[in-house]
Amino acid sequence: MSKRTIVIAGGAHGIGLAVARAAAAQGDEAVIVDRVPPSGTVDARFVRVDLSSARQADEALGSLVKSEDRIDALVVAAGRAANGALGDRSAHEWSEHLSNDVLSVVVPARVLLPALIQTGRDYGVADIVVVGSIAGDTAFKNAVVYGAGSAARNSFGEQLRVELRHENVRVRSIHLGYVRTRAIEAIKPTVLESPFADTPLTPEDVSAVIMHALDQPAHVSTHDIVLVPTLQGWA
Numbered sequence: 001m002s003k004r005t006i007v008i009a010g011g012a013h014g015i016g017l018a019v020a021r022a023a024a025a026q027g028d029e030a031v032i033v034d035r036v037p038p039s040g041t042v043d044a045r046f047v048r049v050d051l052s053s054a055r056q057a058d059e060a061l062g063s064l065v066k067s068e069d070r071i072d073a074l075v076v077a078a079g080r081a082a083n084g085a086l087g088d089r090s091a092h093e094w095s096e097h098l099s100n101d102v103l104s105v106v107v108p109a110r111v112l113l114p115a116l117i118q119t120g121r122d123y124g125v126a127d128i129v130v131v132g133s134i135a136g137d138t139a140f141k142n143a144v145v146y147g148a149g150s151a152a153r154n155s156f157g158e159q160l161r162v163e164l165r166h167e168n169v170r171v172r173s174i175h176l177g178y179v180r181t182r183a184i185e186a187i188k189p190t191v192l193e194s195p196f197a198d199t200p201l202t203p204e205d206v207s208a209v210i211m212h213a214l215d216q217p218a219h220v221s222t223h224d225i226v227l228v229p230t231l232q233g234w235a
Contacts, residue, residue: 002123004028005068006214007061009051009108010078013039015131015179018203019075020044022211031064033108034078051078051104061111071115073127073214078104079153086144094145101149105130105156120168125218128164128171129210130157134226137175161223170221172213177228179206199229 006023010016011032020030020042030044037046049060065071079101086094109128119126135143136150157173164171180200206227213222 004072006073007031009033009076015203016077018207022207052100057107065115075129077131126169130173134175172223174225177232
């Protein structure tokens with residue numbers, strides 16, 4: 001397998017950082033795109049950009065494309081966790097959350113789309129991975145707006161898969177259950193009180209599944225992956 005360039009949107013910490021480390025460990029070039037530098041040691045290029053800003057993304061990711069021979073994969077792990085009932089936050093706060101959660105997927109995918117399509121034509125395959133949540137598929141307590149944002153991300157991945165299937169660009173969504181990250185624990189979600197809270201997924205569990213999907217032959221597509229702790233089951 002030749003060296004690939006894998007762009008990780010939201011790669012400064014948590015799942016994105018784990019993907020960057022896994023990619024670098026197997027000899028790929030990892031490019032972390034985020035508002036802040038990586039929170040830990042990683043052999044990766046860093047591009048500072050606010051992915052909710054189309055203007056910033058156009059400039060920063062446009063420069064990235066020009067500096068790379070090819071872009072093989074985009075992994076979108078950017079987004080913010082949010083816990084609470086609808087009345088717990090103002091309309092402005094929820095609007096900001098939804099805007100960030102959706103645009104952080106749509107914007108980098110749109111900017112990198114021509115480069116990914118070109119890679120698909122030149123090398124036979126390119127990939128987009130959208131990291132989402134099972135909260136977009138089923139209801140949880142205090143997750144009304146977070147669930148809505150997750151549903152949008154999940155739907156975007158599925159719609160884009162159909163749109164790009166004849167361009168040799170594979171698109172897959174990963175619907176995650178409870179993953180222990182600092183961002184999730186900081187908002188104290190209800191899931192922390194559940195029986196499976198002691199055996200959560202780790203960012204490394206998720207990155208292993210993502211890399212396995214990226215490593216599949218060009219004719220194989222795992223386009224909809226549900227990954228949860230064993231004790232969590234589906235919900």
